[in-house]
Amino acid sequence: MAEFLSLKDAVKKYLKSGDMAAFEGFTHLIPHAAAHEVIRQGIDELTIVRMTPDLIYDQLIGMGLVKKMIFSYAGNPGVGLLRRVRDSIENGWPRSIEVEEHSHAALANAYEAGAAGLPCAVFRGYLGTELQRVNPNIRSVTCPFTGEELAAVPSIRPDVAFIHALKADRKGNVLIEGIVGVQKEAVLAATYSIVTVEEVVDELDTHMNACILPHWTVSAICEVPGGAHPSYAQGYYGRDNKTYIDWDPIAADREKFQTWMEEHVLKQGPDVFADRIKGLEVTS
Secondary structure (H helix, E strand, O other): OOEEOOHHHHHHHHOOOOOEEEEOOOOEOOOHHHHHHHHHHOOOOEEEEEOOOOHHHHHHHHOOOEEEEEEOOOOEOOOEOOHHHHHHHHHOOOOOOEEEEOOHHHHHHHHHHHHOOOOEEEEOOOOOOOHHHOOOOOEEEEOOOOOOEEEEEEOOOOOEEEEEEEEEEOOOOEEEOOOOOOHHHHHHHOOEEEEEEEEEEOOOOOOOOOEEEOHHHOOEEEEOOOOOOOOEEOOOEOOOHHHHHHHHHHHHOHHHHHHHHHHHHHOOOOOHHHHHOOOOEOOO
């Protein structure tokens, strides 16, 4: 059953060194505040999973907390490279990491298989590609009914899944609307899940086709207004494009990166996110 905790207490309770952690959100509702809390607590030796690693994974890797990344695309969206990720892979700074690359379809199916309690995902994919030459976890199986050769990858079962959502009611049910990636599947596949939300309300009061995570699927709910910044939260605030652009020269230099992380992450707390969305609020 979902419990209401501060973000600091939720991370301390559920995430441990050596865990597999997923921070999911597809352009929309990316859990930046949660990742920053993990960085502040220095929880390391993590295997991180994400369909589209962007700034938060650049920061986690740049701070030396990651031993392996499982992913299907990595980049600063609309800008270019993830400089800290590249420095780690090419130069071993601040440490070398292992990478396991998949297609979007493979990871989406792997999360769904994990949510269903299955050992692997089977799907049509990777035909005519060469990614399987460098990723031994991409294999093939023969359909016992048709004889068709299909792709197979291990299911994803994170120890902890982090997502950001719009609202939670006081019973612990969570509302996600707008662009939804694999947040639902990541939560259902994970042993524990931590959900940051824009606000806690008495009633969700939404339409019948909204994505609702019932309280029994969620471990902890943390109210963190602005917790997705610089990504956006539909109906609350827009995307902060300037922050994504500004990140590139910061991340390109090791010293600038360390200085920025000290000032904007290590010396801050989750409450700072409410200030960061000022001027980006959505008005009706």
